[in-house]
Amino acid sequence: MNKQWFKEIQELVAAGILTEETAQNIVSYYQLKKENEPNRFTIVLAILGALLVGSGIILIIAHNWDDLSRLIKTIVAFLPLVLGQSLCLYTLLKQKQNAAWRECSSVLLFFAIGGCISIISQVYNISGSLTGFLLTWILLALPLVYLLSSSTVALLCIAGITWYAIELGNFDRVIGIPYMYVVTMALVAPHYYYLYKTRPASNYISLLNWMLCLSLTITLRSFITNPIGYEWVLLLYLVLFCIFYYVGRFSFFEERNRMANSFRLLGVSGTLFILFLSSFNLTWKQFDIDEQSNIFFILIPFICIVCYLVWNDFRRRHIKMQEPTGFSFIIFILAIHSAYFSVSLSVFVVNAWLILIAIYYMRKGSKEDHLGVLNFGLSIMAILAICRFFDSSIDFIWRGMFFIITGLGFFLANYFLLRKRRQRHKLINT
Amino acid sequence: MKNIILPAFILLVFAQWLIPAQMIWQKDKVSSEGYLHRFQTAPVDPSDPFMGKYVALNFKETSKTMSHNKDRYNGLKIYVTFFTDNNGYAQIRDISRTIPLHTKDFLETTINYTVPEGDSDRIYINYPFNRFYMEEYKAKQAEGAYNNRSADTSNKTYALVSIHEGDAVIKDVFINDSSITDVIRKINSSRKD
Secondary structure, eight states, X not given: OOHHHHHHHHXXXXXXXXXXXXXXXXXXXXXXXXXXXXXXXXXXXXXXXXXXXXXXXXXXXXXXXXXXXXXXXXXXXXXXXXXXXXXXXXXXXXXXXXXXXXXXXXXXXXXXXXXHHHXXXXXXTOOOOHHHHHHHHHHHHTHHHHHSOOHHHHHHHXXXXXXXXXXXXXXXXXXXXXXXXXXXXXXXXXXXHHHXXXXXXXXXXXXXXXXXXXXXXXXXXXXXXXXXXXXXXXXHHHHHHHHHHXXXXXXXXXXXXXXXXXXXXXXXXXXXXXXXXXXXXXXXXXXXXXXXXXXXXXXXXXXXXXXXXXXXXXHHHOOSOOOGGGGXXXXXXXXXXXXXXXXXXXXXXHHHHHHHHHHHHHHHHHHTTOHHHHHHHHHHHHHHHHHHHTXXXXXXXXXXXXXXXXXXXXXXXXXXXXXXXXXXXHHHHO | OHXXXXXXXXXXXXXXXXXXXXXXXXXXXXXXXXXXEEEEEEEEOOEETTTEEEEEEEESOOEEEEEOOTTOOTTOEEEEEEEEOTTSOEEEEEEESSOOSSOSOXXXXXXXXXXXXXXXXXXXXXXXXXXXXXXXXXHHHHHHHHHHHHTSTTOOEEEEEEEETBEEEEEEEEETTEEHHHHHHHHHHHHHO
């Protein structure tokens, strides 16, 4: 227990606010709680050690020892696997309750599986595909998530399957749609649900959230065949970010630390990024879609999901003024359709929407007396001003005016908010 | 639930052994029962994050002209049969979408890309045996050895590949009928002398 905290309890006893008995009860409660909690630092160190040893195995194996006979090399290939499996077996039999042992041994086995397949591929000159290798590796390691209740292996499996999806449908060509990505994510989902039910405050939930958001953002592109018509791809991503945004507004995520709410952070930043990108004339070039593309088969369910989330958010909150960020996908659909008549109209719609979002956050910051939110709104305005600085189609005079107004906005808004605060403090003091 | 964890783990251990073991068994079978072909090569030396250093093999004979077919696309699974030319190197005999029935000497692979040639198409195929693994330092030397010899067009470089029922194993890479491993060994011993 924190020494400072203990001193404060003694102070409360001395002041007669707490009885001696209650103070003793409080101290013993927290001491017992601390004893029952696993030591996070030990777990982190153990996992880090296992990751380093695992990576070391991969590098040593990568050396490819030519002087050894094929039999010896095959035995060497299986050695890390046997070691990892033995450690996991020991953990299952003797250290099942010890999180450090569970995570450490399963991470080692995870790397040993990859190492074993790699060295066998070298020894027998099996070229194979990277996608096949990654998929075999992950499917052989995935049961460890449940058998040893290892969240680190769950994270590694998501990272691996993301790589697999990138390899299968990278940015230049689509070799195939990574259906196994969906299967693997579905196989990891029960573990996430288990953590959500049993340890909702766990750091692993936050890490899995971040991994999930990043993985979905990276791999979504791999599912689109014939991605001609980039505005539609941008719309698909915008809908994904709006989904993230509304998921981030669920009470479970909102109650968490702001940095732990990956859905909200990535939802807002991703939405703004796409809007800024679309605020340029240059982006609106290729909005005719390829007939063979499957983009609508993905886009329509995504729009249904986001519409449900919007409805759900309205129903739960009963507030008049909703944040406009989450509605950006509707504006973007309008912008795409107006691009068929005039590209300038689409660009105007996106820019006007960004200004509206900026004003909303500025107003909200001012109303809630929150400097962070106020400056976030002003930053959106500033970035928009910088974007327009590079737009040669706008006259210098208008660009200059926009910069001056934004700059003044920063100065005045902060000044008035701070003055309002000082006046309130004075009132409270008097 | 607790009772099934240990048997499930043992099953997993078995699967983790089975996959690499099956890889070995499969490749051994192809190596011993397969038909040998010599593919003319042009090696370069990249590295792979997992699988160490290897000599990457670019093959000279990678395409064949076939009649136009609109159903062919990049990445399509195909079956390729070979014949040996007068110089002793493998040449593509036929490319089909179905398994050849009368021979076990065929390779399963995919179309890399297609180039239209009048009424026909030139089909470029992917070879699934494009890596020859060597020790980290030797792979670098192998690249040097190849580069020295490739300047002289009279040098012959080829990969000896065993093919059996769609699968293939690269047995060795040769520079002028000497194994690349022996070439490097000779270079190293001459340096020591």
